[in-house]
Amino acid sequence: MNGKKLFAHLPRIINTLTDSIVSDERLRHLNQVNLPDRERIIQAIGLLRQLLFPGYFGQPGLTSDNLHQRLSQLVQSVAEVLYEQVSCCLRYRKNIAADSTQTANGDDCNDQACQIVVQFLDRLPAVRQLLALDVRAAFDGDPAAHNVDETIYCYPGLFTISVQRLAHELFKLDVPLLPRIITEYAHSLTGIDIHPGAQLGERLFIDHGTGVVIGETTRIGMNVKIYQGVTLGALAPAYGQMLRGTKRHPTIEDDVTIYAGATILGGDTVIGKGCVIGGNVFITASVPPHTQVTQEPGRLHYRERGKRKKGDEPLVLDFQI
Amino acid sequence: MNGKKLFAHLPRIINTLTDSIVSDERLRHLNQVNLPDRERIIQAIGLLRQLLFPGYFGQPGLTSDNLHQRLSQLVQSVAEVLYEQVSCCLRYRKNIAADSTQTANGDDCNDQACQIVVQFLDRLPAVRQLLALDVRAAFDGDPAAHNVDETIYCYPGLFTISVQRLAHELFKLDVPLLPRIITEYAHSLTGIDIHPGAQLGERLFIDHGTGVVIGETTRIGMNVKIYQGVTLGALAPAYGQMLRGTKRHPTIEDDVTIYAGATILGGDTVIGKGCVIGGNVFITASVPPHTQVTQEPGRLHYRERGKRKKGDEPLVLDFQI
């Protein structure tokens, strides 16, 4: 039986691997406080989504009669998971700061976590107000939308904005790790990567959204519309950590539309009010208000498919098709 | 214990949240008929995939002997889930149309759902015929493919096309909500967003595919090859709903290849037969047949990394690296 042959090799493999882990402190999380629990965090996001959009997700059949009871259960579950995970993140930071392998004293972290969770939950009605405007913008902006329910129930852009607006509240409350884990979860589902630090204005509409990246220090005004593949990013220095904490992503003023695939970089780059940025342009400097920017039109080139005579100049850019 | 402190705040938080939901009818689905069940729909997609590609997915060991029996079970399971979800979607629309909070009379919806599911299932052999051509196109078009099985088993483009061809049948049968939920499921897995309304020709090959967007009124001919990040989209009006129901996405004729990241917009835009569209171009007008379009070549600029003398003009676009 070949399995046996294989298993005879395992003790050696295990020992070599153990040695490599023991002798090199990189890539190991050994004798440390626990990291937050991604599964629990995803569970919390699911519960929060039910609180933001009651009746759309979770158990069907929400009525005026059972509303209060169901909300109570949801809030209690969310509070429990967040309290546990925020505490964990705070202990993690304390431990890192102490540069110690001992478990940090957890009491302060629990107190602080309690305050943070209360402040966060108190913000939910305000977040709902913002999302009601985003939903409206998504419906108004998309001729393919049949009704508002569809945008809430199906649109990945709205989902990602919802999740980022929640993560942004935790970011403002200075919770480590957690906000990024939350937005990365949305990123993995939708391909839309909005850093929890980004400041998003009212009535933001991100259509389709796959490939959108919005960096940490981006500021976006009101009534902005962003299509798939748009980057609001940073210019990369030789050593990125040099730029830590500086404004390095663009500012987008009100009433701007950015078409698919546009790349806009740099902390001093301001896209003025009312601009329309065409697809696939690459912008590293400011654009004055009410300006349309388009890529230099492409070169057209007639292709006589399969009909080239000998001696003709080769069509180098013909992509061989 | 800090948890207790936290829980003392919850009644207030719950009451405020309840009030905000009761007083504002946006973002709530209260006292309404049920929305369709995404988990059940995903289950149906899994079963349909087993019907389209028998033996590739689901229980291993499909043989000539057990084929009929296994298909019987799959069809019955699929019929059950679809009947239930199509009924639900029809009741949902009826309810919306009635602008009423009462549950719509479900009997008509059940009758109609029965007809729709039968018509849909009757189309499966025809959908398989189309997919057999798509599979061939994927294999022929990709030098990295070792055999046809690999394209069926691994290729996200083929998966998304399969799902869209199914959703398109439901779209033609005028089922509300469901077709979009189905294509959004594929979008979330593959990053390829094809609206269920798009008309896809034979032998379509979408390679890699992340970031591809194909809008509702797009028409695509035969033997078309589309790479990742390509948008076939709409020009956005100030108020999107103005364009509802109009042709607002491009027409792609036969034998066209569109390279990565090209953005092609507008309902009057026709990409003629045999065109090759280069990567990252932005097109908002028609292109005549057998034309190659390429982006204006980039500017080259020598960088003396770290060697600039004082007094030299700053390299503004040097991206600081």
Added chain:
Amino acid sequence: MNGKKLFAHLPRIINTLTDSIVSDERLRHLNQVNLPDRERIIQAIGLLRQLLFPGYFGQPGLTSDNLHQRLSQLVQSVAEVLYEQVSCCLRYRKNIAADSTQTANGDDCNDQACQIVVQFLDRLPAVRQLLALDVRAAFDGDPAAHNVDETIYCYPGLFTISVQRLAHELFKLDVPLLPRIITEYAHSLTGIDIHPGAQLGERLFIDHGTGVVIGETTRIGMNVKIYQGVTLGALAPAYGQMLRGTKRHPTIEDDVTIYAGATILGGDTVIGKGCVIGGNVFITASVPPHTQVTQEPGRLHYRERGKRKKGDEPLVLDFQI
């Protein structure tokens, strides 16, 4: 009851579908050896990730005391799943080669699988060395990263590189199907599609990453930084299989940065050492070392929003906003 009406149609539907499957050998995997099991493979990737980054994923509380015992369990579980799946893939290839519908003799495959799994597991410490450098590059390159743990725990680029470096080992050991299934799993989670054949140099950083495509015969040097939406791809011939086995994807030399959305195609295309490739350029020819390439700047165009007088020339490219 309408369900009954529906079920009356099913025998006919099932028979038609069965006939279509029996009469056409495309799109069916009938009377064949089993395909590999994707769920089991995903399980193996999860376990391998725990071995690469011990303590970051999986059961919390890894300590010096329990390290050896936990690693032993992980290695045994991984070995078991890989042995089973590699055997399955080898039997699959043997069967295909024999062009036979009989089950291939599995003994050779088991022997070979045993050797392959041992060779693969022996490579894990070396893969960890490479990943330690990638982690460092990700932290150094990103001002938004607070610490190294965050890049390991949250960054989709690092996850995908980890998975590809594992799949590449199986690719070099000539395992069929499995390497591609592994990288497609990462692709589905992160939107980053790196073929298992691609040769990635040391200290590779892929930031955000959605939409990145790196083809089978790509070669990447050291200290390369790649942003979201970048394609390192092939020029497509009329019949793709013609190019099977040739070098058809670019070579990227050391110290190159490629900004978001750049598309670089062709097997003879070399991006020289120290180049900076701007966002959204389309490149099909080599670029000399230390060169910066940028897209021709966009056209700026003043828009008098809503103020056009009758008789004015229409602003065709104004995107109607």
